Amino acid sequence: MILALLAALALQSSTPPGAPPDPASVQADSAARGRAAHGAAATLDRMHAAASRADGAVYFDQFAPDARFIGTDNTERWGLAQFRAYAEPFFAQGKGWTYRPRQRSLTVSDDLAWFDELLDNDAYGALRGSGVLSRHGPDGVWKIEQYVLSFAVPNDKARAVVGLIAAPIP
Template identity: 45%
Template sequence: MNKITGILALLFLSVSLHAQQEDEKEVVTTVLDAWHQAAADADFEAYFSKMTEDGVFVGTEAMENWQNAEFKEFSKPYFDKGKAWSFTGLQRNIYFNRTMDMAWFDELLDTQMKLCRGSGVLKKTEHGWKIAHYVLSIAVPNENVDAVVSLKKAKDSVITKQLKLN
C-alpha cells in the first residue's frame, strides 16, 4: 500500500467512525428522551423497559441508591397515581467506548426541582441501548452552597454517624 492509499484509508475510517458515533448519539438521545417522557406520562412499563435488569438509579438524597427492583417498588405508587416526574433535557453530552457498546452521558435537566444534572451509563444490548446506571443531582449555584449545607447539616450528621457505625 502506498502512502496516499494509506492516508485515504485512514481518512475514510475516521469519517466512518464519526458518522457511526453521530448515528448512535441520535439513538441514545432518543432512548433518554423516551425514558424521561415515559416518566412524565406515568408509563411504568415504558420507563423500566429502557433500563437494564440490573440497572441502578441514584437519587438526590444521600441514601437513594436503588437497584432496579427496589427502584421499581419505590416508583410504582407515583406511576400508579398517574404522575411520576417530569424531566426535560436542556443540554446533553454523549460519549462512547471504542467498541461502541457502552455510552456515558451527562445532561442538564429542567425539572419540578428546577435545574438538575443527570448522568449515567448505557449498555448496547440485543434489545438496543439500555440505561444501566443513572445519577440525578440537584444543581446548586456555588453562591448558595453554604445555605444548602446549613439546611442539610443535621440530617447529614445523622446519616454519617449511622454509616460510620456500620
C-alpha cells in the same frame, strides 16, 4: 512464529504503518458514532417522556436488568427492582415526574455511552442527570445501566445548602 503472525497482520492492514488513516474510513467511523450517539440519546428521551406520562412499562424498559438509580437523597441508591417498587405506585396513580433536558453531553465508545444532562423541573428548578448506557441484545439496543439525579447547587449558595442539610431536625 510471533514475527510471522505480525508480518501477516501487517500485510492485511489497508493502511501502511505511519500513514494517515483513510478519510473514507474516518468518515464511516464518525457516522457510526453519530448513529450510536443518536440511539443512546433516544433511550434517555424515551425514559424522560415515559416518566412524564407515568408510563411505567416504557420507563423501566429503558433500563438494563441490573441497572442502578441514584436519587437526590443520600438513601436513594436503588437496584432496578427497588426503584420499580418505589416508582410503580406513583405511576399506577397516573403520577409521573417531568424533567426536561435542556442540555446534554453524550460520549460513545463502542458499546458504552456516558452522559451528563442539565434538566429543568417545575418544582426543583435546575437538576443534573448523569450516567452510563450500554448496548444489549443482538440488535444493540441502548439501555441505561446507571442514572444519577442530583441538584445543581450554585457555588455561591453551597454553604447555605450544606448548612441546611447538616442542621438538626427539630
